Amino acid sequence: MDILTLNYVNLFLGIAASFLLILLYKQNKQLFLLYWFFASSCLWINSTIGIFSRSGFDLPYWLNPAIPNTCYMGIYLFLLAGLYEQTQRKFKVGWLLAIVILTYAINLTELAQASSANRLLLNLPISIVLNVMALRLLIRQKNRELRAVYICFSMAFLFNIIQLCSRYILFSLDLSGIFTQHSSQIMIGLGYFAITAFSLLTFGSCLYLVYRQQHIALQHIADRDALTGVFNRWLLNEKLQTELQRSQRLKQCCSLVMLDIDHFKQVNDLYGHVAGDRVIAHIAYVAQSELRGYDSIFRYGGEEFLICLPNTDSQAALHIAERIRIQVEQSCAIDCPQAKATVSVGVSTYTDGEPDWQHLITQADNALYQAKKQGRNQTQHYQHLVTQDL
Structure with missing residues (x-):
């Protein structure tokens, strides 16, 4: 495939990516999409000028x-800026503009004007540094939900770093006279092909990222209770x-905690259903703030919550349950302070044998019933109640 054809391919890729990315930006208003739109715009601007040049038009050197060459650098810069924005890292736009201006100024120097090899030797080190920065940023990401996307981006930048370093070495040898002029032209052609492959990989990854984000958002809506943000009962x-x-x-304990708001009907009757919703949301917030990262909380019913505590024995579960109960008793919803509420709590613990989550829920529910029966605003453990009966 000749260089003119590759320019047409890159022009199509750049325009298509720009069109899709600007539409996505208008829909989502996420700044990193705007940065990537500018990156794709650099690609089609570069290709347009390349097509005019290869078609026999006599263009001035400044154009x-x-x-x-500045557009090539702009692709890497805007991709890097978008990754910084998407991963919520600090990025100064002033640095981006400064590097763009510096790149253009470098290409206007006498050394750069002397030969294409000189221009490549001046531009490639900056390109390599920007690609390494992007790869380093991607490797450090810990978001499991977007892990596949970051791997795709990483493979694109790794490929680009390898080809840029290889071309830099080969052009250095070319200046020493080892390669012929024909070999040099082949390397330039490979450079055009490399930017085509890199653009396909990166802009494909950009679109894949948007798809994953929307999928995660929809899954979050499907899996979470709209009022409280905790898991719903379907999960x-x-x-x-x-x-x-x-x-x-693993031969570990696992405890369930079921809590129910005391006299919740009175809250609705006295203060209205809006106040009742705020109380429910507040209690969910308090419970979540007392849990560990690997614990799970579900909205089990209208005013009931179920909490799963992995690797937690009965004493530790009672301690966590009591902590939640006390925090609820001592706090109130900020936007509805008059509607104070308390909770009754039931706890059950799996220790060994065949796991039966429904049976464990029944035990926690029975313990909750006893907590309400004995005066509410207290915590009871099913196994402890059974031991007392014996």
């Missing part, structure tokens, strides 16, 4: 090759079964 079966099987396999 070609100074601007196309209960899957998550509890998984945790109990894991506890059986």
Whole structure:
């Protein structure tokens, strides 16, 4: 494939990516999409000038090759800026503009104007540094939900670093007279092909990222209770079964905590259903703030919550449950301070044997019933109640 054809391919890629990215930006208003739109715009600007140049138009040096080389750098810069924005890292736009201006100025120097090899030897080190920065940023990301996307980006930048370093070495040898002029032209052609492959990989990864974000958002809506943000009941079966099987396999305890708002009907009757919703949301917030990262909380019913505590014995579960109960008793919803509420709590613990999450919930529910029966605003553990009866 000749260089003119590759320019047409890159022009199509740049325009298509720009069109899609600007539409996505208008829909989502996420700044990193705007940065990537500018990156794709640099690609088609570069390709347009390249097509005019290869078609026999006599263009001034300040336009070609100074601007196309600056556009190449702009692709890497705007991709890097978008990654910084998407991963919520600090990025100064002033640095981006400074590097763009510096690149253009370098390409106007006498050394750069002497030969294409000189221009490549001046521009490639900056390109390599920007690609290494992007790869380093991607490797450090810990977001499991976007891990596949970051791997795609990483592979694109790794490929680009390898080809840029290889071309830099080969052009250095070319200056020493080892390669012929024909070999040099082949390397330039490979450079055009490399930017085509890199653009396909990176802009494909950009679109894949947007798809993953929307998928995660939809999954979050499907899995979470709209009022409180905790897991809804539809996930209960899957998550509890998984945790109990894991506890059986690792020979660990697993506890369930069920809490219910005391006299919740009175809250609705006295202060209205809006106040009742705020109380529910507040209690969910308090409970979440007392849990560990690997604990799970579900909205089990209208005013009931179920908490799964992996690797937690009965004493530790009672301690966590009591901590939640006390925090609820001592606090109130900020936007509805008059509607104070308390909770009754029931706890059950799996220790060994065949895991049965439904049976464990029944035990926690029975303990909750006893907590309400004995005066509310207290915590009871099912196993302790059974021991007392014996």
